[in-house]
Amino acid sequence: MGMTMGEKILARASGKDLVKPGEIITAKVDLCMSNDGTTHLNIDIFENQLKAEKVFDPEKVIFIVDHNVPSESAKTAQVHKKMRIFAQKHDIPFYEGTGVCHQIMIEDFVVPGQLVIAADSHTCSYGGLGAFGTGVGCTDFTSVMHTGEIWLMVPETLKFEIEGSFKAGVYARDLILKIIGDIGANGANYRIMEFGGPAVKKFTVDDRVVLCNMAVEAGAKTGLVEPDQTAIDYVEARGRHDMNLFTSDEDAVYEKTYQYNLDELEPMIAIPHCVDDVVGVTQIGDVKIDQGFIGSCNNGRIEELRAAAQILQGKKIDPYVKLLISPASKAVFLEALAEGLIDIFVESGAMVLNPNCSVCWGSCQGVIGEGETLISTGTRNFKGRAGHPNSSVYLASAATVAASALTGKITDPRGFVV
């Protein structure tokens, strides 16, 4: 019986030839990462409860300040200071204010075939490069940081076979929203979502990351795309050459297979307050907005910024609407600057912010008030996610957010793209 690529990654990490769903393994971790959402708690557990002296490997533990940066309060400044001191003491890579943690991991660390554990739920993003990334809580993370090992149950795998090609104005973001809407927020609980088929083979790494990043919003343990030349080129261009290219066997066993055709896909919107409450833009009706946000680990990369710039070029946003744009990393920001995208955003009336979690996290900048409505490229639209408990968040693609900022209400971007 064959194995899926996810099973192969876990077999390698646990030193076995074969693993099966349901089996409990002890695996060696290739990298682990923690951000300012919870690292202060991890440090407390590490120092005061474990009384640990050293991290398992200073080259494999990464701290990233991205959620509340620059700090908006003395309390978060203290959290960042604690991270900085620990990182210096243990001589581990430390990033502050240079991008959303997952984007930095993808740009600077992850290679196909790795097992990566991080104290953040969207660690599943690394499946875009063919790596098994998964998020854990503080106690599990602290133990990984100390021992370099973790126990895991091997998940079942769901296969998503994608064919066709995107119509103008429709993106990978719309596909993942559609999938989550169809299978539900618990539809992939503790499963691997493996995305494949002829369409995905043609996807860029950015698009693959968009799919895998939101796997956790369907409850998945991770999302994966088979690594190929596209993934190899991405990591080799960034100086990383040592990798394992695991692909699924012909006779691998999947719990279920789903089929999607991109030719039939329209721009999709998740309506408040659940990520799986998804409708097509043509069904949305008249929804006025107060603010738009383009950014996050799901949709703040260069391809999404290009899509937004194409729509905003030479136009002005609605004078009673704010549009906030935060490139996902310093590298993305510099690329956007070089391509003239930042000029287009600023000329349109948008506010361009430093790379960080920003409005997606809803506690640092661009917080919305009572009764306000946000349309966002972030990952979640839970009640209060972007600010006041009585506010509303709609999730959509960068193109839909840009088109909506121009008109002041949720708008189909297809009328704006060529």
Ligand SMILES: CC(C)[C@H](C(=O)O)[C@@H](O)C(=O)O
């Ligand atoms: C702060 C962190 C623990 C959290 C997560 O795990 O996802 C955050 O990144 C989020 O998106 O809600």
Ligand code: SF4
């Ligand atoms: S951008 Fe949003 S989803 Fe991603 S890590 Fe930050 S807060 Fe979490």
